[in-house]
Amino acid sequence: MATVSPLPPGEEIGLPQGGAVVAIEDVTALEEAEVMRRDFVANVSHELRTPLTALMGFVETLRGAAKDDPVARDRFLAIMEREAGRMNRLVGDLLSLSRVEAEERRRPTSDVDISAVLKGAKQTLQPLAEARGVALIREGEDGVMRVKGDPDQLTQIFANLIENAIKYGGSGGEVRINVARIAHEPVLRGPALRVEVSDRGEGIESIHLPRLTERFYRVDTHRSREQGGTGLGLAIVKHIVARHRGRLKIESEKGKGSRFSVILPAS
Ligand code: ADP
Secondary structure, three states, X not given: OOEEEEEXXXXXXXXXXOOOEXXXXXXXXXXXXXXXXXXXXXXXXXXXXXXHHHHHHHHHHHHOOOOOOHHHHHHHHHHHHHHHHXXXXXXXXXXXXXXXXXXXXXXXXXXXXXXXXXXXHHHHHHHHHHHOOOEEEEEEOXXXXXXXXXXXXXXXXXXXXXXXXXXXXXXXXEEEEEEEEEEEEOOOOEEEEEEEEEEOOOOOOHHHHHHOOOXXXXXXXXXXXXXXXXXXXXXXXXXXXXXXXXXXXXXXXXOOEEEEEEEEEEO
């Protein structure tokens, strides 16, 4: 982070009395933050403009050529509904992201049972899994396993990971959710819980892995759009995990599948 530290007026560098100096340290970090902010605004504008342009085009067509053609009208209305849904999801994810970022320094304090959270996330994604012919399998340890956390945000982590596993790794036919207690996690320096969401789908090439949690980063933009993705899911996961002082690990092998592990300090 850049720091701005005012020096006492006129002191140290021999300015006339009453003068003021600010020393801006780490200008590079300041510039980098500004570039990132500009990129983000440009990306959001682009992501919103795509469905908006489609909507405006179809309104025009409905007014003109398709006005007296009920079949074409219904087809265009269905596309407009899909595009409006895309904008709605994007705005929802942007709000989630900014809320999580704003809260990142405030540690959540509720006692949350991870088993219950996983049950809820699995139930939410069951219909999608069934529609795609994917078996959702819960394995590993059971019973009450507590962490200090925010129940809604923890549910969001696992819902996002399970949804991605179904959408991008569903060709493997199954998604496994494994939970393990760890007596001493070396990086977190204490007892922890590890939840792994793994699939046997197409996997991800290693060059993409370090950038996967960046906002709007997708391996295949067309595929993500087709699946209704916003490109923000893993960025949201990363920030929620950070807020819970946990770790996110991504392992994947092209052609074999992926494993996303979330390690949280146990309470
Ligand atoms: P999106 O809305 O595009 O799904 P995410 O941030 O959730 O955005 O994921 C970023 C990208 O990571 C996805 O577009 C996809 O290319 C890749 N990805 C995420 N999960 C998996 C997975 N289980 N298998 C293969 N690729 C994945």
